[in-house]
Amino acid sequence: MTELKPSTATEAALIERPTLRFMLAHPLHLIALGFGSGLSPFAPGTFGTLFAWASFRALDIALPADVFLLLILLSFVLGIVAIEKTGTALGEIDHGGIVWDEIVPFWAVLWALSQVMGDNLAWQGIAFALFRLYDIKKPWPASYYDRKVKNGYGVMMDDVIAALYSLLTLGVLIVIVYLNVHQ
Numbered sequence: 001m002t003e004l005k006p007s008t009a010t011e012a013a014l015i016e017r018p019t020l021r022f023m024l025a026h027p028l029h030l031i032a033l034g035f036g037s038g039l040s041p042f043a044p045g046t047f048g049t050l051f052a053w054a055s056f057r058a059l060d061i062a063l064p065a066d067v068f069l070l071l072i073l074l075s076f077v078l079g080i081v082a083i084e085k086t087g088t089a090l091g092e093i094d095h096g097g098i099v100w101d102e103i104v105p106f107w108a109v110l111w112a113l114s115q116v117m118g119d120n121l122a123w124q125g126i127a128f129a130l131f132r133l134y135d136i137k138k139p140w141p142a143s144y145y146d147r148k149v150k151n152g153y154g155v156m157m158d159d160v161i162a163a164l165y166s167l168l169t170l171g172v173l174i175v176i177v178y179l180n181v182h183q
Contacts, residue, residue: 018097032086034099048099052106075104084152105163134162
């Protein structure tokens with residue numbers, strides 16, 4: 001695995017916090033930085049996930065479920081490329097401002113949840129809390145991807161795994177609630 005280095009002194013200065021100018025300089029930066037949600041000076045991952053939630057609600061209204069699922073899959077592939085380009089420019093592949101890796105997996109969580117529970121804000125809120133918990137804690141194998149796979153794919157995968165843990169936990173909670181309601 002190669003360590004990414006900034007290509008210019010100007011880009012090296014951007015490691016601290018990407019700017020609006022940096023984000024707008026390339027379409028892949030715009031995507032990787034979550035259309036600006038990653039520019040938050042604090043908790044950019046949480047802001048990226050909130051952006052995912054808000055944009056999910058809009059996209060879910062506008063797109064049929066199968067088209068939205070295809071969008072999620074294509075966005076995963078696009079995310080690998082966008083993160084690679086933006087992380088290289090920032091000198092840190094998993095820079096905190098890069099939030100596309102939160103957005104796409106959380107879309108997947110909300111998409112799957114909506115197939116079972118419909119448009120339920122309470123369950124979406126629980127999904128948000130679980131996803132943030134697993135994204136921050138990075139249980140195995142997310143921790144492996146976070147520490148060892150230093151490229152766009154690795155950055156995306158640790159959040160995909162957080163999404164899978166979220167879905168598993170949501171499934172257990174839904175079954176528990178369903179069983180308690182129908183006793």
